[in-house]
Amino acid sequence: MSVLSVDGTHLYGKYKGTLLVATSVDANFQDGLCVISDRHAGIIVAMSDANVGFHEPRAFHRFCVRHMASNLRTHVKNNKMRDRFKAAAYQRQGKKIDEDMRSIGQSCLQSLQYIMDVSFPRWSLFHGAGRRYGICTTNFLETFNNVFKGARFLPIMSLVELTFHRVNKYFNIRRDSSFSRRADGYAYSPKVTSILEKNNGKAEYHTVDVYSRQRGIYQVKTHRGERIGSKGGHKHTVNFNLRTCTCKKPMIFHLPCSHVLAMCLKYSISKEPWVDSFLRSEAYANTYVPQFWHIPCETTWRTYRGPKIIPDESMVRGHGRPKSKRI
Structure with missing residues (x-):
């Protein structure tokens, strides 16, 4: 599917930084690419840069409703306005979203002004022209964060290697499931x-x-x-x-x-x-056709001296000091 969610997660331990994650949605839940993110300044700058090429109609940038609602709550310190905004964002009929916006303006003009600083297509499901495929938040990316559970404490090389193997496992499970479903004659996910x-x-x-x-x-x-x-x-x-x-x-x-x-x-x-072609069993299976290739033996690519840290389960449990094997 042509929808990407972009978010960042902080690294812990000795090596600080931010791991930027981009995740797409498969047919299990044709326009240009739709990118959903929070309103982080760096992401907005990258998406707005003409040299990058992420501009309409090639790509459409939408904001995560959950993040916008949270920022609104921080701005006006009012939980009711946060909840009203979320209700408006999910509306599928024009008259209903108009009613919600009038209600917000009558109750808190500051909230209305904050919301109106962002164009409707960026956050409204009704005004989004179907680019989101009904996806309003980056919540599905949060579920993918299980792949990185515990990995954020590791050195960079070990983090990359552990992530590689976990994503490979993630793809294999879904490849087998989607291929089996297609072979059994199911039309949809x-x-x-x-x-x-x-x-x-x-x-x-x-x-x-x-x-x-x-x-x-x-x-x-x-x-x-x-x-x-x-x-x-x-x-x-x-x-x-x-x-x-x-x-x-x-x-x-x-x-x-x-x-x-x-x-x-x-x-x-x-x-x-x-039924959109992206939502059929064929598309579901094709999502996982690409495969990961094994990492070559370290004797063929290792060019540095010193011990290599091999991640194991003891390294990614809890938040204590990582344990490691040295070779």
Whole structure:
């Protein structure tokens, strides 16, 4: 998928510094590249540098909603404004985000001014033109930090070697899983399949009226049914030819919403055109096709004298003094 999350993590121990991490999302959860990061000055400068080449439409820079909300909380010292901003950022309808912004302005003008200093496409899911694939934070990068657990205390060479082996293991597990799923004939990744099943469940309670089969115009009315906590009573227009729905979910998440699935179910129309190619089993498997090659024997590349530290499990437990083997 064309979405990257960028963040930095501090190194501890004798060797200080920051390890910059860039992580992408696979089909398990075509535009130019979308980079999601916090508002660190160094990242903004790099993304804004014309010589680097990360400029629209080649690349789009979006901000992590969680980091922006945290910075807003620090700026105005108000938890409610932080939570209201997060709610606004996740809105998928224009009228709802407008209502949220008015509410923020009426309650705390300072918060509104702080938020408005950043353009809407940088943080709003509704205004993001689907570049994020529904990803609003760098949280998934935090889960990848398990790869670096304990490694930040190691010398640089040992950190690189340990990271190399852990990422190789990470890829091997997912390569086997994705290849097996594709071989078994599954069209989508487990996460995408789960989302589609959930939306199909909602679609069962919708009613569909056709307005023009030739132009692909349908109106879908939602019903509460027996689902606890559901609202119902809304109407949405689906344009099959343009691949749009007034709920905006197909554009944001690149998957068919329950309204589209209801239309497909009633008129026996395939949902395949509504599923982005990045979210299919083929893309899931292709993500992990590249393999890591083994590190050559040290006698073929070692050019320095002195002991080499080989990382083992005792080195990455807890936060005490690292232990090592010397050869």
